[in-house]
Amino acid sequence: MKKKVLIPTTFEEDTKTALRLATDIYQGSAAEITLCTISEISDSITELLFLDAKDHIDVSKRDAIISFWNQHKKAAHEKAEVSLHHQFGLSQPKFNRMMERFEPDMVVVPQSFQQSPEYIHQFALRLFHTSRYPMMLLPGNAETVKGIQRALYLDESQQQASSVAVQQYPFHVIHKSMVEGQEYGSTRTIVEKMQIDLIVKPKRKKGLPVEHDRDAGTFGLPILTI
Known part of the structure; x- marks a missing residue:
């Protein structure tokens, strides 16, 4: 059975460590890894009609992480697959539906997401913590792991x-x-x-x-x- 990993991210450098650890823990498994970004929903009706994840993330950082993964996968002959998901807005019911959709075997949280000043990221962290899903918090020196x-x-x-x-x-x-x-x-x-x-x-x-x-x-x- 495929293992599933969810990585909430802001696409900082420590996302690379989260990816490496996820594949290391489930080594040899064709794991499904989802990089999940989360943003607030605008109050503007116009913006609501044209919701686009690209307007809420750093595209250059995202592309750098995906480029790293593609190179790492090729060099290490990884079987795991990485996909992207953007969550617009968050509440307990929305969180529950998101987790039911992905059913992760583990949630790996980079330090950069833990330290994010965004309220919605801190709210998500509390929901991850009180959920039934195993959660791994990476330290600030994640590159040494x-x-x-x-x-x-x-x-x-x-x-x-x-x-x-x-x-x-x-x-x-x-x-x-x-x-x-x-x-x-x-x-x-x-x-x-x-x-x-x-x-x-x-x-x-x-x-x-x-x-x-x-x-x-x-x-x-x-x-x-x-």
């Missing part, structure tokens, strides 16, 4: 860990609850000594988005919430 081999699940206990959800991924997952109290000490020490590439956390149904979780965010690693 070369691949994911080993992840640390910040579970509070083995009983609470969603083992089925974690085991679907091709990287090795270490549960913090299983190594706590051993010689490793702090979470940072575990990350450093066990050469962790990814932090995994259970999703919060209520509360602040993952970007506000200081304990995980200070490691400079991607954060996957499931």
Whole structure:
């Protein structure tokens, strides 16, 4: 079965890392990757009659990302396919319909989208976070993320860990609850000594988005919430 990845983007450079990570995680799979841009809907009736995504994105940046992907796909013999989607306006019902349409196995969010000053992007980020879909937040130093081999699940206990959800991924997952109290000490020490590439956390149904979780965010690693 094809894996599906949704990447909300503003077509900044770190979109390239999101694409590379998506293909690395689902290596060997003919994955379907959708680059999704989101913009407000104008109040102007005239503009509503002639909605065009090109008026709401940086076309040169988009073309640069697509050019990179085409070169990367050819050089790495990637099987994945990339498509574009532009979402005009966003509300909870519109978000639900968009996600039902794409049914992504993972949402990969570049740092540039996380830090976007656009209200609609921050609103989308909150909706992604509270949705049932796994979401990976890339760090600011995303260009240093070369691949994911080993992840640390910040579970509070083995009983609470969603083992089925974690085991679907091709990287090795270490549960913090299983190594706590051993010689490793702090979470940072575990990350450093066990050469962790990814932090995994259970999703919060209520509360602040993952970007506000200081304990995980200070490691400079991607954060996957499931």
